[in-house]
Amino acid sequence: MKDQTFTIKSNERVADGIYRMTLNGDASQIVRGGQFVDITVPGKFLRRPLAAMDWSGDSLTVVYKTVGKGTAQMSELKAGAELNVLLPLGNGFDASKCREKALVVSGGLGASPVYGLVKDLLARGREVKLIMGFNSAGDAVLVEDYKKLGVDVTVVTMDGSIGMKGLVTDAIRELQPQHDFFYTCGPKVMMKAVCDMLPGPGQASLEERMGCGCGICYGCTCHTKKGPRRVCADGPVFDKEDIIW
Ligand SMILES: Cc1cc2nc3c(=O)[nH]c(=O)nc-3n(C[C@H](O)[C@H](O)[C@H](O)COP(=O)(O)OP(=O)(O)OC[C@H]3O[C@@H](n4cnc5c(N)ncnc54)[C@H](O)[C@@H]3O)c2cc1C
Ligand code: FES
Numbered sequence: 001m002k003d004q005t006f007t008i009k010s011n012e013r014v015a016d017g018i019y020r021m022t023l024n025g026d027a028s029q030i031v032r033g034g035q036f037v038d039i040t041v042p043g044k045f046l047r048r049p050l051a052a053m054d055w056s057g058d059s060l061t062v063v064y065k066t067v068g069k070g071t072a073q074m075s076e077l078k079a080g081a082e083l084n085v086l087l088p089l090g091n092g093f094d095a096s097k098c099r100e101k102a103l104v105v106s107g108g109l110g111a112s113p114v115y116g117l118v119k120d121l122l123a124r125g126r127e128v129k130l131i132m133g134f135n136s137a138g139d140a141v142l143v144e145d146y147k148k149l150g151v152d153v154t155v156v157t158m159d160g161s162i163g164m165k166g167l168v169t170d171a172i173r174e175l176q177p178q179h180d181f182f183y184t185c186g187p188k189v190m191m192k193a194v195c196d197m198l199p200g201p202g203q204a205s206l207e208e209r210m211g212c213g214c215g216i217c218y219g220c221t222c223h224t225k226k227g228p229r230r231v232c233a234d235g236p237v238f239d240k241e242d243i244i245w
Contacts, residue, residue: 001214002029006060006085011077016138017066018109019075020053025085027055032092033116034185034205034237037062038213040084041070047086048074049210049232051113053142060085063112063141089213090236093183093203095120102126103179105168105194107133107186111142113205114185118151128152129177133168133190137161169193192245202240206231 006025014020030037030052037060038047048070050062066072077083095102095117102121106114111132121128130151134140136159146153155163156171164171168190182202184194191204208231211219215233222231224242229235 001086001089002026003084003086005082008077008079008081008083009059010079011075013075014063015141018063018139018141019066020061020063020141021074021077022059022061023083023085024058025060026058027052027060027087028057030055030060030088030116032094033118033120034092034113035088035090035116036113036236037085037087038089038210039074040086041073044070044073046211047213049089049213051205052088053112053115054119055116060087063109065109086213089232091234093117093120093205093237095124095126097201097203098124098126098179098181100126101177101179102128103172103177103182103198104128104130105133105172105182105184105186105190106130107168107184107190108135108139109141110184110186110190110205111146114183115142115145117183118146118149122149122151129175129179130154131156131168131171131175131177132163133157133171133186134162135159167193169197172197188245195240195243195245203237204240204243205236206238206243207236208232 006023054061185205208220211217220231
């Protein structure tokens with residue numbers, strides 16, 4: 001884990017209240033989708049944890065929603081500004097658990113942490129079915145990015161403004177996608193519903209408020225069937241059978 005300075009290359013609004021920021025800096029230590037970085041927003045004491053959506057040796061992309069003061073401030077930063085970033089953090093999704101066919105289910109901004117996972121699965125020659133759930137067309141992000149990867153994508157919206165109308169669970173029920181392992185990221189209630197309805201093995205990425213972000217303060221502890229675990233250091237990705245919802 002390293003603390004380093006990244007320079008903003010671009011910071012663009014991509015949907016209602018949602019921004020995509022690409023930064024230049026050494027991201028070579030990120031190895032799995034679902035890992036995250038902790039960004040210092042100038043003037044704010046606690047860092048802001050954001051999933052690494054995409055990365056290469058010298059580039060990192062995060063996709064974030066403006067929910068409070070820190071992310072609002074981030075959305076005003078321009079290309080050329082510098083940010084201190086702690087990375088890589090967390091375990092990330094384990095693509096090796098899928099033998100042949102993966103089902104990936106995202107909800108809202110859960111579409112961002114699974115992007116690296118989907119690339120990893122495709123690189124391993126796995127077949128990927130992606131179901132992306134959003135409230136409406138206005139907050140649908142990354143759909144085109146996934147289509148460019150050549151993934152079989154089904155979009156579901158609560159109001160039916162794009163894709164199927166309904167919940168991701170409705171799409172799973174209707175499509176019955178074949179898979180030997182599933183991965184999910186999104187609102188807790190959605191991930192629980194997905195884990196409850198799919199009988200096979202899977203992984204879900206949990207979210208907790210964080211202090212240090214790197215395993216020291218125990219501020220992000222959650223209870224699992226294996227005992228207490230730190231979401232930042234032992235997770236954020238956990239096997240379905242270990243999670244206590
Ligand atoms: C592992 C992980 C990955 C995440 N990845 C993403 C992502 O890719 N895109 C995205 O938009 N959001 C992501 N989040 C949520 C994101 O961290 C919060 O939305 C963000 O920290 C809010 O900051 P704020 O200053 O705008 O809000 P404020 O409410 O002003 O923040 C006050 C404090 O609470 C913390 N906080 C507030 N909401 C959350 C939250 N939901 N989770 C954790 N800490 C929170 C902030 O970090 C800050 O320390 C992730 C959270 C975790 C734990
Ligand atoms: S946030 Fe400090 S241990 Fe997880």
